[in-house]
Amino acid sequence: MTTDTPLFALRNVSKVFPGVKALDDVQLELYSGQVTALVGENGAGKSTLVKTMTGIYQPEAGDIWFNGEVVSFPNPEAARQMGITAIHQETVLFDELSVAENIFVGSYPTKGWLKSIDWSTMNERARAILAEIEAPLSPTAPLKGLSIGQKHMVAIARALSVKARVVILDEPTAALSHHEIQELYEIIERLKANGTAILFITHKFDEIFAVADRYTVFRDGRYIGAGSIKEVTEPELVEMMVARSVKDTYPKVEAELGDTVFSVKSLSHPTEFDDISFDVRRGEILGLYGLVGAGRTEIMKAIIGLSPKASGQVFLDGQPIDIRSPAEAIHHGIVYVPEERQQQGVMLDLPIYQNISLPQLHRTSKAGFLRPSREYELTQDYAKRLNVKTSNWSEVVNNLSGGNQQKVVIAKWLATDPKVIILDEPTKGIDIGSKAAVHQFMSELVQQGLAVIMVSSELPEVMGMADRIIVMHEGLITQTLLRSEASAEGIVSAATGGQS
Amino acid sequence: MKFAMRIVEQRELLLATVILFMLVVIASINPGFVHPENLASVFNDTSILIILALGQMLVILTRCIDLSVAANVALTGMVVALINSVFPGVPIPLLLVLSLILGAGLGAINGAFVWLLSVPAIVVTLGTMSIYRGVIFLLSGGEWVNAHQMSPEFLALPRQVFLGLPVLSWIALVVMVAVYLLSRFRPFGRELYASGGNPHAAFYTGINVGLTQFKAFVISGALAGLCGYLWVSRYAVAYVEVANGFELQVVAACVIGGISIMGGVGSVGGVILGALFLGIINNSLSVVGVSQFWQLAISGSVILIAVIANSRSERRADRIILRKAIAADALQPNPGTAASR
Numbered sequence: 001m002t003t004d005t006p007l008f009a010l011r012n013v014s015k016v017f018p019g020v021k022a023l024d025d026v027q028l029e030l031y032s033g034q035v036t037a038l039v040g041e042n043g044a045g046k047s048t049l050v051k052t053m054t055g056i057y058q059p060e061a062g063d064i065w066f067n068g069e070v071v072s073f074p075n076p077e078a079a080r081q082m083g084i085t086a087i088h089q090e091t092v093l094f095d096e097l098s099v100a101e102n103i104f105v106g107s108y109p110t111k112g113w114l115k116s117i118d119w120s121t122m123n124e125r126a127r128a129i130l131a132e133i134e135a136p137l138s139p140t141a142p143l144k145g146l147s148i149g150q151k152h153m154v155a156i157a158r159a160l161s162v163k164a165r166v167v168i169l170d171e172p173t174a175a176l177s178h179h180e181i182q183e184l185y186e187i188i189e190r191l192k193a194n195g196t197a198i199l200f201i202t203h204k205f206d207e208i209f210a211v212a213d214r215y216t217v218f219r220d221g222r223y224i225g226a227g228s229i230k231e232v233t234e235p236e237l238v239e240m241m242v243a244r245s246v247k248d249t250y251p252k253v254e255a256e257l258g259d260t261v262f263s264v265k266s267l268s269h270p271t272e273f274d275d276i277s278f279d280v281r282r283g284e285i286l287g288l289y290g291l292v293g294a295g296r297t298e299i300m301k302a303i304i305g306l307s308p309k310a311s312g313q314v315f316l317d318g319q320p321i322d323i324r325s326p327a328e329a330i331h332h333g334i335v336y337v338p339e340e341r342q343q344q345g346v347m348l349d350l351p352i353y354q355n356i357s358l359p360q361l362h363r364t365s366k367a368g369f370l371r372p373s374r375e376y377e378l379t380q381d382y383a384k385r386l387n388v389k390t391s392n393w394s395e396v397v398n399n400l401s402g403g404n405q406q407k408v409v410i411a412k413w414l415a416t417d418p419k420v421i422i423l424d425e426p427t428k429g430i431d432i433g434s435k436a437a438v439h440q441f442m443s444e445l446v447q448q449g450l451a452v453i454m455v456s457s458e459l460p461e462v463m464g465m466a467d468r469i470i471v472m473h474e475g476l477i478t479q480t481l482l483r484s485e486a487s488a489e490g491i492v493s494a495a496t497g498g499q500s
Numbered sequence: 501m502k503f504a505m506r507i508v509e510q511r512e513l514l515l516a517t518v519i520l521f522m523l524v525v526i527a528s529i530n531p532g533f534v535h536p537e538n539l540a541s542v543f544n545d546t547s548i549l550i551i552l553a554l555g556q557m558l559v560i561l562t563r564c565i566d567l568s569v570a571a572n573v574a575l576t577g578m579v580v581a582l583i584n585s586v587f588p589g590v591p592i593p594l595l596l597v598l599s600l601i602l603g604a605g606l607g608a609i610n611g612a613f614v615w616l617l618s619v620p621a622i623v624v625t626l627g628t629m630s631i632y633r634g635v636i637f638l639l640s641g642g643e644w645v646n647a648h649q650m651s652p653e654f655l656a657l658p659r660q661v662f663l664g665l666p667v668l669s670w671i672a673l674v675v676m677v678a679v680y681l682l683s684r685f686r687p688f689g690r691e692l693y694a695s696g697g698n699p700h701a702a703f704y705t706g707i708n709v710g711l712t713q714f715k716a717f718v719i720s721g722a723l724a725g726l727c728g729y730l731w732v733s734r735y736a737v738a739y740v741e742v743a744n745g746f747e748l749q750v751v752a753a754c755v756i757g758g759i760s761i762m763g764g765v766g767s768v769g770g771v772i773l774g775a776l777f778l779g780i781i782n783n784s785l786s787v788v789g790v791s792q793f794w795q796l797a798i799s800g801s802v803i804l805i806a807v808i809a810n811s812r813s814e815r816r817a818d819r820i821i822l823r824k825a826i827a828a829d830a831l832q833p834n835p836g837t838a839a840s841r
Contacts, residue, residue, distance in 0.1 A: 306704070327706035336704065344700045349764050350693060358694055359705045361687035369685045412705075 005068060007032040007197040008053075008084070008166045013062030015048055022048040023059070026223040028216055030166060030197035035188060037212035037229070038201045039241055045221040046201055050168055053199075054086050055079035066166075083165035087155045087172055093143055100126035100139035103158045129157045133187050149180030156187055167191060168199045173207060178291045178496065185211055204458075205234050217241055250464030251439055255446040257467070258282030260318075262334070262420045262451055264303065267312030272298040273475035276312070280420065280451040285442060287466025288455045290495050295475040296455045297339060300422050304329035304336045316419070330359050333419035337409055339428060339455075341402070345409040348398040352390060353379040355397055356412045382411040386441065403434035410441070421445065422453045427461060439465055459488055471495050511758035511809070515773040522780055529788045540665060546779025547672035548573075548727045548734075552746070553753035553775045554679040554768065555720035560754055561683075562713045563696040563763030564614060564621035569724045570746035571632035572606045574738075576728025578636045578645065581738035585649040592653050596729060603725015604718050606632060611717030615710035621717075629747070636740045647736035658734045668730055675723065680768040692716060696763025752799060753778055756806045777802070 006029035015023040023045050030036050040046050051057040053064075055073030063070045066082060073079040093102050100123045101108075109125065111118040126139035135153040137146070143154065152172060159167055169188075173181045188211055191198060200212055208215065208229070215232060217224040217240040224240050263279030273295035280286045288296050301307040303314060305323040313320050316332055323329045329336065338344035347355050357364045357375040364374045379393045386407040390400060397408055406426075413421060423442070427435040442465060446452055456462050462469055469486050471479040471494040479494035527534040552569050559566045579602060580595045606628070613624040647655065658668035665673075683689040694702040695712040702709050732738045757774025759766030778799060785795050 325706070325708070326704055327708070330706045338704055340700075343698070344704050347694055347697045347701055347764070349697045354690060354693075358690065358702075358707075361690055365687050368687075369681075370687060370690065 006030055006065070007067060009065040010049075010052070010059075011063045011065060013052065013059045013064070015045075015052055015057055015059050022221050023052065024221045025062070026218065026221070027226070028199075028223075029214075029226065030199055031214070032195045032197050033192050034213040035192065035198040035200050035211050036214045036216055036226075037208040038199055038216050038218065039208065039237055040218035041241055044218040044241075046218060047170070048221075049218070050086055050170055050199075050201070053079065053166075053168060054084060080162060083163050084168070085159040085162060085164045085166070086168035086170060087152070087159055088170045093151055093154060095142075095144040097143055098139065099130075099137050099141050099143060099146075099154055099157075102143055102154050103129060103139075103161050105158070107162070125161070126157070129160050132160065133157060133190060135187075147180070149176050149183065152176065152180070152184065153187070160191075164191075164196055166197045166199070168201070170201045171203065172200075173202065173204065177293050181207075205237065208237070209234070250460070251436070251443050252465055253443040253447060254467075255283035255443070255449075257284055258449060261316065262453075263315045264299075265313045265315065267299065267302060267314070268310045269295075269298060269302060269307075269475075270310050273302075273472075276477060278470055278477070278480070279315075280453055282449045282451055283446045284467045285446055285452045285454055285465055287462040287469040288453060288472065289457070289459070289462045289469055289491055290472035291457065293474070294472040294495065296472055297424055300336055300424060300453070300455060304334060304422070306336075330416055330418075333417070334422070335359075335413040335416055335418040335420070336422045337413055337424060337426065339424040341406050341409060346397050346405050349396060351394045351396050352383060352388065352400075352408055353393045355408055356382060356415055359412060359416050378415050379411075382415040383408065385414075386411045387437070403437075406434070406438070410438075414445075418450065420451045420453065422455070424455045425457065426454065427456075427458070435461075459491060462491070463488065512767065512769045512773055515757070515770065515777060519773065519777055519780060522777075522784070526780075526784045526788055533784060533787050540669070542779055542783045543672075543776070544666050544669045545783055546775055547668045548730055549746075549749060549753060549779060550672045550772055550775040551675045551723050551727050551730075552750045553757070553771050554675055555723035556750045556754050557757075557759050557766060557768070557771045558679070558683070558692055558716040559621070559713075559720045560751075560759050560761060561692045561696045561763055561766060562709075562716050563699065564713050564716065565625065565751065565761075566607070566610060566717060566720050567622065567625040567747050567751075568606070568610060568629040568632055569720060569750055570743040571629045571636075572603055572721055572724035573728045573731055573746070574740070574742035574744075575606065575632045575636050575639075576603050576725040577732035577742055578640055578728075578738045578740075580729050581645040581650060581654075581732045582639060584651055584654045585645055588651040588654075592657055595654070596726070599725045599729040600722045601725070603728060604722035607717045607719070607721015607724065608714070610721065611714035614717065615714040618710075621713075633740060640738075640740065642740060645732075645738040650733070650736065655733050655736055658730050668734065671726070671730065676768065676772060683768055688712070688715065693764050696765075698764070749778060749799070752803050755803055758806070761807075774806075 008030040010026060010028040012025050012027070013023055014021065014025055026045065026049070028038075028049065038046055038049070048057065052059050055076040055078050058072075058074065064072060071082065073082070094105065097105070103126045104122055109118045109121045110116060111121070123139040130137050130139065130153075133153060133156060135150070135157065137150060137153060143151065146154070172184060176184065188198060188200075200208075202208060212229045214226065215229055215237065216226040217237065219241060258281055260279045260281050263277075265277050267276040268274050276299055278286065290296050298307065303323065305325045305328055314323060315321065316334070321332055323332060323334070326336070342348065347358065350358075353372070353375045356379045361370065364371060364378060376393060383393065388400070388404050388407045388411065390404070397405055400408065426438050426442070439461075442452055442454070454462070454466060463483075463486055467483050469481045469483070469491065470477055471481070471491055473495055479490070481490070523534050532538060552573070556566055556569060576599045580599050583590055583598070584595065610621070610624050610628055613619045614621050658666060660667045662670055683692065691702070691707050691712045694705065694707055695709045699709045731743060753775035754766070754771055755761065755774070756777055757766065757770035757772070759771060781795055781798055785792060
């Protein structure tokens with residue numbers, strides 16, 4: 001299956017934006033029937049590369065080779081005609097249309113001189129494509145009833161409907177459950193068997209070693225290296241990515257454990273979780289591990305009053321408390337840093353200092369009027385501690401990088417002087433450098449006597465940072481482990497419903 | 501996003517420049533127009549639009565819209581006119597307070613639907629807009645309340661001159677200062693911007709988004725009620741069709757003034773300039789001998805240009821997906837309030 005000449009290649013390609021060289025003389029080779037993993041930190045130029053490959057951007061220098069010839073993509077349609085398609089993390093599909101309509105959107109089969117849509121042909125062809133990837137979906141089913149994983153299958157079917165030769169998977173597993181990831185892997189295998197060249201972009205190393213045949217590493221818009229996945233190890237890859245050792249990725253510091261500050265007794269929800277009990281001590285990081293859909297976020301939402309709980313009690317410093325809204329949770333000193341930074345965390349249009357004072361407007365005002373000087377003080381105290389990089393606290397958050405936005409969100413919550421901080425997937429989708437900064441900071445928090453509850457789907461993160469690990473499966477706690485007792489196999493087994 | 505702030509600031513600067521330019525052109529045709537006395541009368545003429553637009557701004561900041569303001573003006577105006585015609589002895593200050601309370605009540609009805617039932621604001625206020633007009637018909641039986649049925653004090657208040665300006669202008673100035681202080685320096689003002697800018701994040705931050713929207717509707721309604729009295733006494737007549745279609749001018753003043761219809765962006769200065777811009781067009785066209793028809797065409801063109809300017813300033817690389825996501829959220833009413841109940 002392996003051929004010596006690549007099906008698709010970029011040679012010495014550069015792409016310049018005002019002030020930034022997003023791609024600097026980069027190389028990329030994709031081979032028919034092989035998966036090439038593209039590895040790099042945020043800002044390495046991965047998304048620019050994808051846009052260059054799909055005709056959204058045109059390179060300033062260098063050549064695009066396809067099937068042994070130099071080609072150019074003046075627009076996205078040209079790349080699509082050539083059989084180059086990208087499946088993005090947030091796939092653009094239409095909820096109100098059917099599966100088949102989504103697959104053929106933009107190129108519906110037509111009949112007659114009126115060019116009316118040929119429904120039977122369209123559904124028939126959709127059925128054939130779905131059968132090819134063994135997706136158990138009806139062409140006429142409405143898209144809005146499908147799970148995220150099933151929607152991914154539709155997106156893949158759409159890619160195949162145009163006879164894809166090169167498929168770009170841009171962080172496809174970010175929103176998928178364990179089971180759905182396995183299905184995706186199977187689809188990738190089938191694409192490989194058809195001779196498709198695949199570019200696989202991900203932050204997760206286990207996935208790289210599970211599916212990729214080759215790797216290419218970018219750093220700061222430059223090509224660093226490429227090769228066969230069999231001849232490289234994870235530490236070597238990481239070192240190529242960040243050009244520094246990753247020993248400090250999990251800067252776990254044992255903090256002195258204090259009294260139990262927060263506990264939950266028999267918390268239940270009609271559909272999402274049942275009989276959840278745990279407690280956290282001062283200076284402790286409690287890890288909550290589980291697959292997507294295990295009910296972890298729902299528990300946290302119930303705790304801070306975002307969604308109703310059916311039964312159960314919450315205790316703070318031994319006293320039962322009743323939290324009915326996030327405002328009350330903040331008042332009690334329990335804060336929640338949500339998973340979706342941009343949708344749930346920051347006010348993009350407001351300046352940094354206004355973001356940070358937002359949860360405590362009444363504390364920063366006097367006689368009913370806001371005091372900007374007090375808001376600035378608060379911002380200086382906390383944003384500086386988190387090393388938010390900006391020239392001006394009046395800078396609007398939209399102008400900051402993703403990592404800095406996350407720091408603003410965390411600073412906002414720390415400024416409320418909480419007792420318990422809940423971090424939901426605190427390092428989701430951020431690069432290794434920022435990850436280390438967030439982990440470092442978690443260690444500092446517990447040393448200051450805070451209790452941290454960390455919800456995470458990343459096993460290394462949970463094992464690297466948590467003092468105790470609660471493993472959940474389908475709304476139930478299946479295991480509670482001390483850091484010293486934890487093994488990767490045991491945790492995964494408990495999270496997937498097995499007994500260990 | 502200093503960039504966007506600059507655009508907002510530039511927007512005010514730009515509007516001020518355009519207004520100055522317009523004045524220069526008009527003055528070259530009819531120098532009398534820019535006489536201070538005439539400019540003061542143009543401001544007085546625009547006062548009601550300014551007051552209503554400032555109330556509307558608070559609502560739009562929360563990602564809602566109040567289309568019922570003009571109907572609110574008409575209904576409140578009719579009620580105070582009827583009271584005045586039947587009980588001429590009721591003191592005017594009491595009527596003023598009554599118009600504020602009644603207007604606030606009508607605003608509260610809108611706000612309650614948005615807050616408690618999560619009905620999209622455009623649907624709610626489209627409905628109440630017709631209902632309020634219908635109520636005027638029921639109260640008045642379709643009859644007009646004319647000047648001779650109103651007491652002299654009732655008619656005099658907005659015209660009374662105080663320190664060189666009519667009371668109507670003074671009321672507009674007070675509302676301008678009050679809304680400025682509210683939006684810039686009160687915690688509630690910050691909550692307005694947060695609720696519209698990102699309702700999800702606002703709710704996670706402990707802000708009751710629905711309640712904030714409700715309060716914005718109440719304030720907008722109260723200001724509309726106040727304008728109800730001002731309108732009816734100024735024009736000395738109350739009938740079903742008072743201020744018919746005026747809500748569009750109010751929304752237009754906001755949009756021209758740089759208020760993002762997506763919520764969370766805008767300033768008092770912009771809205772005042774937006775309203776003055778429309779006021780000057782309304783007042784100057786006949787002075788310079790241009791048909792009233794052009795007034796509509798010019799207002800419409802300016803609104804389109806303003807909207808295009810807004811969307812261009814928001815279009816930044818790599819944020820397009822995010823903007824789309826936010827737009828998609830906006831179509832679902834009040835995520836926060838739904839979850840809170």
